[in-house]
Amino acid sequence: MVNNGQDQNKSSQQDNFTEEKQDLAEISRKLEQATAEREAPSKLAAKIKQPPSNALGLAMRVSVEVLSAVAVGFAIGWVLDDWLGTRPWLMLVFLLIGGAAGILNVYRLALTLGGGEQNDETEGKSEINRDN
Amino acid sequence: MSAEKHSPLAQFEIKQLIPMRIGDFDASFTNSSLLMVLTVLSVSAFLILGMRKNAHIPGRWQSVVELSFVFIANLMKDTVGSEGRAYFPFIFTIFMFVLFGNLLGMMPYSFTFTSHIVVTFVMALFVFIGCTIIALIKHKMHFFTFFMPPGVPMYMAPLLIPIEIISYLSRPISLSVRLFANMLAGHTLLKVFAGFIMALGVAGIAPFVFVVALTGLEFVIAFLQAYVFAILTCLYLNDALHLH
Numbered sequence: 001m002v003n004n005g006q007d008q009n010k011s012s013q014q015d016n017f018t019e020e021k022q023d024l025a026e027i028s029r030k031l032e033q034a035t036a037e038r039e040a041p042s043k044l045a046a047k048i049k050q051p052p053s054n055a056l057g058l059a060m061r062v063s064v065e066v067l068s069a070v071a072v073g074f075a076i077g078w079v080l081d082d083w084l085g086t087r088p089w090l091m092l093v094f095l096l097i098g099g100a101a102g103i104l105n106v107y108r109l110a111l112t113l114g115g116g117e118q119n120d121e122t123e124g125k126s127e128i129n130r131d132n
Numbered sequence: 133m134s135a136e137k138h139s140p141l142a143q144f145e146i147k148q149l150i151p152m153r154i155g156d157f158d159a160s161f162t163n164s165s166l167l168m169v170l171t172v173l174s175v176s177a178f179l180i181l182g183m184r185k186n187a188h189i190p191g192r193w194q195s196v197v198e199l200s201f202v203f204i205a206n207l208m209k210d211t212v213g214s215e216g217r218a219y220f221p222f223i224f225t226i227f228m229f230v231l232f233g234n235l236l237g238m239m240p241y242s243f244t245f246t247s248h249i250v251v252t253f254v255m256a257l258f259v260f261i262g263c264t265i266i267a268l269i270k271h272k273m274h275f276f277t278f279f280m281p282p283g284v285p286m287y288m289a290p291l292l293i294p295i296e297i298i299s300y301l302s303r304p305i306s307l308s309v310r311l312f313a314n315m316l317a318g319h320t321l322l323k324v325f326a327g328f329i330m331a332l333g334v335a336g337i338a339p340f341v342f343v344v345a346l347t348g349l350e351f352v353i354a355f356l357q358a359y360v361f362a363i364l365t366c367l368y369l370n371d372a373l374h375l376h
Binding site: 060061064065067068069071072073076094097098100101102104105 | 291294295296298299301302305306309310313314
């Protein structure tokens with residue numbers, strides 16, 4: 001009777017042991033899967049390239065890009081005018097250049113959005129080359 | 133019950149809590165400073181207390197701390213690459229500071245320091261000057277080719293270089309204005325619609341529902357703008373490290 005009980009105990013222990021091993025294998029498999037998912041860089045990178053879901057946010061980004069460049073152009077022209085004593089003229093010139101810089105900013109923003117395709121950056125470069 | 137007290141812009145008023153003067157310079161401790169101190173304290177408490185057990189299997193709090201860490205680490209890996217690792221503490225600090233500032237500003241009777249252009253512009257200026265110095269140290273004089281796109285004919289240079297320089301100088305402005313304008317607009321909108329609730333009586337239920345929905349949206353924006361600020365800082369850092 002005593003012997004029998006011990007045997008049962010032993011076998012159940014063995015069962016526990018194999019179960020534990022299986023559990024560990026399962027856990028390590030899941031861990032590997034999780035780390036592989038984390039290692040994949042494409043997910044977040046793709047998310048950044050996607051256009052923002054709300055149009056208001058995009059409109060806000062574009063308008064801020066244009067306005068900030070125009071403001072910088074205006075400020076540079078104003079300071080140079082003060083310095084050189086050519087009151088309205090350099091301000092007007094730099095206002096126009098600032099506008100061009102604003103359009104450039106928006107162009108760059110549009111390149112990074114690019115509909116989430118892979119080779120939009122190379123496309124953009126070839127576009128520039130073609131213009132030349 | 134004067135009209136001034138209910139102005140939707142009254143929430144952005146700077147109040148001196150402890151007046152201080154250094155020479156002619158007004159260095160008072162204001163409600164804005166108080167919220168910044170609270171933000172730094174709560175970020176520190178969140179991170180340090182969250183990691184105090186440093187367990188192999190994290191609890192709820194610790195996993196949130198680890199999640200925020202991994203979130204920024206992945207963001208940097210995707211945008212800057214492995215070279216950006218040295219700048220992780222800076223980006224992480226900026227992200228947590230802006231995020232907690234935005235979230236603390238969502239509490240009733242609180243103050244949102246990110247809705248002030250001074251605060252966001254100084255942060256953006258630090259990022260801008262820092263990135264420029266990093267680029268100058270790393271690329272020396274080669275940095276100035278950044279303003280001359282490759283493959284452009286020489287006769288275009290007098291026009292293109294000012295455009296590129298203005299485009300470069302506009303970065304801190306667009307970076308700061310985006311955060312500031314979002315927070316300012318959101319909080320003003322909340323107050324304006326909250327003002328309609330009492331004015332409309334029973335029909336005030338409609339703006340009330342709207343304010344509840346808007347509050348949820350504001351929490352999303354609070355997170356999103358901190359994220360955008362961190363991403364753009366990463367992109368500028370990437371430009372500084374790799375130029376084109």
